[in-house]
Amino acid sequence: MYDIIIIGAGPAGMTAAIYARRASKSVLVLEALSYGGQIINTPDIENYPAAAHISGFEFATKVYEQAAALGAEFVFEKAVDIIDGGSEKTVVTTDNSYTCKAVIIATGSRNRRLGLPNEDELIGRGVSYCATCDGAFFRGKTVAVVGGGNTALEDALYLCDLAAKVYLIHRRDAFRGDEKTVSALKARETAEIIYNSTVTALLADKRLTGIEVTDKDGGVRTIETDGLFVAVGRVPENAGFAKLIKLDEAGYIAAGEDCLTNVPGIYAAGDGRAKNVRQLVTAAADGAVSAEAAVRYISEL
Amino acid sequence: MNVIEVTKANFEAEVLKSDKPVIADFNADWCGPCQMLKPVIEELAAERTDVKFVSVNVDEQNELAYEYNVSSIPCLIVFRGGKEAGRSVGMKPKSEIVKLI
Ligand SMILES: Cc1cc2nc3c(=O)[nH]c(=O)nc-3n(C[C@H](O)[C@H](O)[C@H](O)COP(=O)(O)OP(=O)(O)OC[C@H]3O[C@@H](n4cnc5c(N)ncnc54)[C@H](O)[C@@H]3O)c2cc1C
Numbered sequence: 554m555y556d557i558i559i560i561g562a563g564p565a566g567m568t569a570a571i572y573a574r575r576a577s578k579s580v581l582v583l584e585a586l587s588y589g590g591q592i593i594n595t596p597d598i599e600n601y602p603a604a605a606h607i608s609g610f611e612f613a614t615k616v617y618e619q620a621a622a623l624g625a626e627f628v629f630e631k632a633v634d635i636i637d638g639g640s641e642k643t644v645v646t647t648d649n650s651y652t653c654k655a656v657i658i659a660t661g662s663r664n665r666r667l668g669l670p671n672e673d674e675l676i677g678r679g680v681s682y683c684a685t686c687d688g689a690f691f692r693g694k695t696v697a698v699v700g701g702g703n704t705a706l707e708d709a710l711y712l713c714d715l716a717a718k719v720y721l722i723h724r725r726d727a728f729r730g731d732e733k734t735v736s737a738l739k740a741r742e743t744a745e746i747i748y749n750s751t752v753t754a755l756l757a758d759k760r761l762t763g764i765e766v767t768d769k770d771g772g773v774r775t776i777e778t779d780g781l782f783v784a785v786g787r788v789p790e791n792a793g794f795a796k797l798i799k800l801d802e803a804g805y806i807a808a809g810e811d812c813l814t815n816v817p818g819i820y821a822a823g824d825g826r827a828k829n830v831r832q833l834v835t836a837a838a839d840g841a842v843s844a845e846a847a848v849r850y851i852s853e854l
Numbered sequence: 855m856n857v858i859e860v861t862k863a864n865f866e867a868e869v870l871k872s873d874k875p876v877i878a879d880f881n882a883d884w885c886g887p888c889q890m891l892k893p894v895i896e897e898l899a900a901e902r903t904d905v906k907f908v909s910v911n912v913d914e915q916n917e918l919a920y921e922y923n924v925s926s927i928p929c930l931i932v933f934r935g936g937k938e939a940g941r942s943v944g945m946k947p948k949s950e951i952v953k954l955i
Contacts, residue, residue: 587894587945593886610886629947648949677926677943686885690912690925760923780925 563590565823568840589613679761
C-alpha cells in the first residue's frame with residue numbers, strides 16, 4: 554500500500570509528488586500519456602518565476618527528474634476509478650489497481666472538441682487544436698480558426714504570419730477578448746472574420762478540404778480550407794470520478810484553495826479544480842497545498 | 855535496432871519496399887510532444903526486431919509530410935507492404951504504440 558497516489562503527472566501532480574516525498578511519504582504517480590501535461594506543447598514559457606524563458610518540454614523534464622530523484626514512482630496507466638474504503642482507498646487503472654491512504658487528483662484539462670462526426674479521424678489531417686504546434690504545416694495555405702476567446706484571436710493572428718488566408722469563425726457578433734488583439738487582427742489583409750456563425754460540418758477527402766458554416770439565420774455556406782484550428786476552450790478530465798467526487802456545473806472538481814474535496818483523504822490539484830487562474834504557478838501551488846493536506850490526513854489516521 | 859532517419863530519397867527503399875512492417879515517426883526538433891515520444895520509440899526499436907522504426911523530420915521532409923497528409927506531430931504511420939495500415943497522432947504511451955503494431 555502506498556501512502557499517496559497522485560493521478561496525473563502534469564505540473565500539479567509532479568509538484569505534489571515532490572512535496573509528499575520530502576515529507577517521507579511513499580508516492581505513486583499514475584499518468585495516462587507522458588509526464589508533463591499540457592505544457593509540453595508550448596515552445597516558450599515566459600511567466601514562471603526565475604525562468605524568463607524555458608520550453609515546456611524542458612520545464613516538464615526538470616520537474617519530472619526532480620520528483621523521480623526524490624523517489625516518486627511513476628507508472629504509465631490511466632486511472633479509471635477510485636474506490637473509497639475510508640483509511641484504505643483503491644485506484645483502479647486500465648491495467649491494475651493500487652491501494653493507498655490518500656489520493657490527489659491532478660488530471661488537468663484537455664481541448665474541447667467541436668463534437669462533429671468525423672472530427673476525430675481528421676485530427677492531424679487538417680484539424681488541429683494548437684496553432685503554435687501545427688501552424689507550420691499551413692505555410693502559404695488557407696486556414697480557418699473557430700472560437701471567440703483570446704486563444705482564438707491569438708491563434709488567428711499567429712496564423713496570419715504563415716497562411717495565405719485566415720478565416721475566423723465566431724458565433725457572436727462581437728469579441729469579448731483583448732481589444733488590442735481584435736484590432737490587430739482586423740488590420741490584417743489576410744484575415745476575414747465571419748460573425749454569428751458556427752462550423753456545422755467537416756468536408757474531407759483523405760484530409761480536410763473544407764468546412765460548412767451555418768449562420769444564426771440558418772444560412773449555410775461552404776468554405777474551402779486546408780486547416781481548421783479549433784479554439785473553443787478546454788474541458789476538465791474528471792468525468793471518470795464523478796460518482797465519488799463532487800464536481801461543479803462545468804465539470805471541475807468542487808474544491809477551494811485548500812484543495813479539499815467532499816471525500817476525506819481525496820484532494821484536487823491543478824487545472825481540474827474549480828478556480829480562476831489556470832497557470833503553471835497556480836498548478837504548482839495546488840500541488841504543494843494538496844500534498845501538505847494529504848500528509849496531515851495520513852498522520853491523523 | 856536503431857531508428858533510421860529517412861528522407862524523400864530513401865523513403866521508397868526503406869519504408870515502402872521494406873519486408874517488415876514499418877513505423878514512421880513524423881517529428882520535428884521544436885515539437886515538445888515529439889521529444890517526449892522519441893525515447894519511447896527508441897526503446898521499442900531496441901525491443902522489437904520484427905518491426906522497422908524510422909524517423910521523418912518534417913522540417914526537412916515537408917514533401918513527405920504533405921504526401922502522407924500529416925498536419926500534426928508527432929504522427930506515427932504504420933506501413934505494411936508499402937501501404938498505410940494505421941496511424942496515431944499525438945503523444946501516446948508505449949502500450950498504445952504496441953497496439954498499433
Ligand atoms: C499551448 C499551451 C501553452 C501554455 N502556456 C503557459 C504559460 O506560458 N505559462 C503558464 O503558466 N501556463 C501555460 N499554460 C497552462 C498550463 O499548461 C496549465 O495551467 C498546467 O499545465 C496545468 O497543470 P495540471 O497539472 O493541473 O494539468 P495538466 O497539465 O493538464 O496535466 C494533467 C495530466 O493528467 C493526465 N491525466 C488526465 N486524466 C488522467 C487519468 N484518468 N489517469 C492518469 N492520468 C491522467 C494527463 O495526461 C496530463 O498529463 C499553457 C497551456 C497550453 C495548452
